[in-house]
Amino acid sequence: MSNSESPGARQFPRVGKNWIRLLSAALLFLLVSGVAWSLAPSSRALIPVTLLSLVPLGIVIAVFVRMLRQTDELARRIASEALVLSFVATIAAMIVYPFLETAGFPAIRPDIVIFLLAGLFSVGVAIFSRRYE
Amino acid sequence: MKNSLKVLRAERDWSQADLAERLGVSRQTVNALETGKYDPSLPLAFKIAHLFDRLIEDIFDPEEIASSEESRRTG
Numbered sequence: 001m002s003n004s005e006s007p008g009a010r011q012f013p014r015v016g017k018n019w020i021r022l023l024s025a026a027l028l029f030l031l032v033s034g035v036a037w038s039l040a041p042s043s044r045a046l047i048p049v050t051l052l053s054l055v056p057l058g059i060v061i062a063v064f065v066r067m068l069r070q071t072d073e074l075a076r077r078i079a080s081e082a083l084v085l086s087f088v089a090t091i092a093a094m095i096v097y098p099f100l101e102t103a104g105f106p107a108i109r110p111d112i113v114i115f116l117l118a119g120l121f122s123v124g125v126a127i128f129s130r131r132y133e
Numbered sequence: 134m135k136n137s138l139k140v141l142r143a144e145r146d147w148s149q150a151d152l153a154e155r156l157g158v159s160r161q162t163v164n165a166l167e168t169g170k171y172d173p174s175l176p177l178a179f180k181i182a183h184l185f186d187r188l189i190e191d192i193f194d195p196e197e198i199a200s201s202e203e204s205r206r207t208g
Contacts, residue, residue: 072158
């Protein structure tokens with residue numbers, strides 16, 4: 001093998017940097033949305049802070065799309081399948097859970113959706129990666 | 134889809150990682166291609182054919198596609 005750097009070899013360190021960006025933006029989003037959550041409904045800062053939380057969320061989306069573009073086609077397929085799983089399962093849970101709430105299950109915070117999406121996406125990546133091993 | 138990727142790679146004494154680097158994909162992709170669990174996109178198939186200096190149909194078996202489509206139709 002030659003020591004010259006191929007395009008494929010360059011891809012993976014950049015993915016690592018993107019993970020740091022993604023996690024930083026996600027943490028920032030959680031921080032700002034946490035501040036918005038703690039504000040009183042009558043607070044004048046509620047609308048600006050809530051809108052401000054959209055900025056890190058936008059960064060999360062941009063970095064995620066960039067990460068998908070930089071990975072190879074199999075990784076893109078696995079990510080797409082995992083995204084479908086996480087979205088469909090989350091939508092199903094959001095439809096079913098209100099019925100369970102009326103049956104006595106505890107009420108959940110709406111921002112649990114983010115963790116559900118992320119968790120199911122991770123599970124989906126693990127499941128679909130095994131299919132191609 | 135069956136393919137002769139493993140044979141072609143072995144002829145050149147390349148590891149999966151070597152081939153992956155030459156194709157600009159991950160080693161997992163090369164492994165999935167060799168085991169027939171993943172069919173490459175047209176650009177990647179052309180890249181593979183170009184790398185091994187063969188035609189796409191010399192590497193990937195179109196008969197296998199026809200038979201798998203047929204078995205899918207008949208259930």
